[in-house]
Amino acid sequence: MKMFRPVLALVLSVLALPALAEIRIQEVKSPGGLTAWLVEDHGIPFTALEIRFRGGTSLDLPGKRGATYLMTALIEEGTGDLDSRGFAEARDSLAAHFSFDTGADVVSVSAMMLTENRDQAVDLLAGALTAPRFDQDAVDRVREQVLSNIRSGEKDPGSIASREMDAMAFGDHPYATPGEGTVASVTALTRDDMLEAHKGALARDRVYIAAAGDITPEELGLLVDRLLGGLPATGAALPGRAPWNLTAGVTVIDFPSPQSVITFGHSGIKRDDPDFFAAFILNEVMGGGRFTSRLMTEVREKRGLTYGIGSYLIGMDQAEMVLGQLSASNDKAAQAVEVIRAEWARIAADGLTEAELAATKTYLTGAYPLRFDGNGPIASMLVAMQMDGLPIDYPNTRNEKIEAVTMEDVKRVAARLFLPDALRFVVVGQPQGLTSSP
Structure with a gap:
């Protein structure tokens, strides 16, 4: 809104x-x-x-x-x-x-x-x-x-x-x-x-x-x-930690459309976790906003199963998720689900290549200063930093934290973050070859 x-x-x-x-x-x-x-x-x-x-x-x-x-x-x-x-x-x-x-x-x-x-x-x-x-x-x-x-x-x-x-x-x-x-x-x-x-x-x-x-x-x-100054000193109590009830499987919701919308995901990682920067790099490779991500390459470019697909680290105050979404024609939805599962398993088992890690670091460190492109974006970033509990010098140290991530880090965190056996797919449409599972 x-x-x-x-x-x-x-x-x-x-x-x-x-x-x-x-x-x-x-x-x-x-x-x-x-x-x-x-x-x-x-x-x-x-x-x-x-x-x-x-x-x-x-x-x-x-x-x-x-x-x-x-x-x-x-x-x-x-x-x-x-x-x-x-x-x-x-x-x-x-x-x-x-x-x-x-x-x-x-x-x-x-x-x-x-x-x-x-x-x-x-x-x-x-x-x-x-x-x-x-x-x-x-x-x-x-x-x-x-x-x-x-x-x-x-x-x-x-x-x-x-x-x-x-x-x-x-x-x-x-x-x-x-x-x-x-x-x-x-x-x-x-x-x-x-x-x-x-x-x-x-x-x-x-x-x-x-x-x-x-x-x-x-x-x-x-x-x-x-x-x-005219606001109350204290407000309503904040909610406690959210439970996590999501299990692996497929949920199909019938919806009359030639395409199925597919949302997928499982639990994620906290913003203040020591492994966050490795997770951030891994997700950029898996499903970040660039056409070179693995999901875009495997699901769109190689197989033509969708126009666009992405994955995201979602950090809320009381829960964390790794989520992704795409749309696919009903006859291709089942294949898209299988390709996503396979890519999830591949990165969990193998991590990244040296070339992927180097290229992603270059992109992330180079793109970061472009966010500070005016008073409005700067003020927005400053307040977000405060809410995330980041130090006031974070803009000067953030890229160092990206550069410090090693191949050993991404391999270890990949196995922790990407959980193919925990993925839940919610499919809204009339997909062929997909039915709901518990």
């Missing part, structure tokens, strides 16, 4: 800051005790601000699934004496950009503001974050948008496959059900539920803050207190 309205000229978001080696991250302590990370650059008169609240849709109370999702969509629907339209007009008049998003573990707030309008933009955003109106007409209107998305997802094979995988994996944990809720649960939500969700999700004890651009540490410290 992205509530996105571009206002600032696109060029502002893509103008790069100095090269990665020159970026200096400062830790800022506000007078009120909040911590923020800052990359200060006065070359362009605007600031990007990223705020994350840990918890997200996993904080939904029993019977209130979808409350945090709907609440987040309503944040920009008015505050104080401004209704939805008045808020939008005030934001646009300041040439400011605000967006609000929520996921299983986080509520995200992104803002970009011109230096000359920064004080007014901060005041407007502070009102939205600390005192949203939640007018009933806005609740009803946005609810209908959410319900429309839910109904569309119920007919989308990719969404069906993801929901089934989550339900099988996570038991009674919030991860087991879609964060946007169901038609029944969202229909039953009230304005009071929005107030409760807001109080539980947006609190100072779970906030992470980053900024990049035309602002000093002193100015940022005052800004974050002004912006967030």
Whole structure:
């Protein structure tokens, strides 16, 4: 769910800051005790601000699934004496950009503001974050948008496959059900539920803050207190560790389509695990975003079984997974499943070649600085680093950690990470030669 309205000229978001080696991250302590990370650059008169609240849709109370999702969509629907339209007009008049998003573990707030309008933009955003109106007409209107998305997802094979995988994996944990809720649960939500969700999700004890651009540490410290000081000190309790119930096998869900959507995976690896960088390299070789990955080579290029396929290390706060997805025609789905199993077994047994390891290190270390291509991306990366528990000097040491991975590391971690006998395939379609197994 992205509530996105571009206002600032696109060029502002893509103008790069100095090269990665020159970026200096400062830790800022506000007078009120909040911590923020800052990359200060006065070359362009605007600031990007990223705020994350840990918890997200996993904080939904029993019977209130979808409350945090709907609440987040309503944040920009008015505050104080401004209704939805008045808020939008005030934001646009300041040439400011605000967006609000929520996921299983986080509520995200992104803002970009011109230096000359920064004080007014901060005041407007502070009102939205600390005192949203939640007018009933806005609740009803946005609810209908959410319900429309839910109904569309119920007919989308990719969404069906993801929901089934989550339900099988996570038991009674919030991860087991879609964060946007169901038609029944969202229909039953009230304005009071929005107030409760807001109080539980947006609190100072779970906030992470980053900024990049035309602002000093002193100015940022005052800004974050002004912006967030009106929020509750503590929010709702975070959920505990998710159970892991996913077993190996195949689940076929009948869906009338000439193609089958196939989601596959098993348990994964934590971000703070000492083996993470070896796992990261291994997954890049197996199913990363390049056409040279093994899955793209074996499933697409050699056999023409799909247009695209990838695998991903999924790290959530309370669970980890290795997941992949592809679409294949119904008559080719069974063969695609067998090829994936074979590639999983091959990498588990043999690891990587020297050439694969060297080429992947070159790609990963070379591509990393390109992520720091503007104030917005930099602020987003800084706040993600904080949430992952990474040190403030991580951008300067990350590539060293990639380079330090050895052939012995990848062979050992391949056997640990890739588990062909644990793979579960969820197939949504009418695949020939595939049936459900326990």
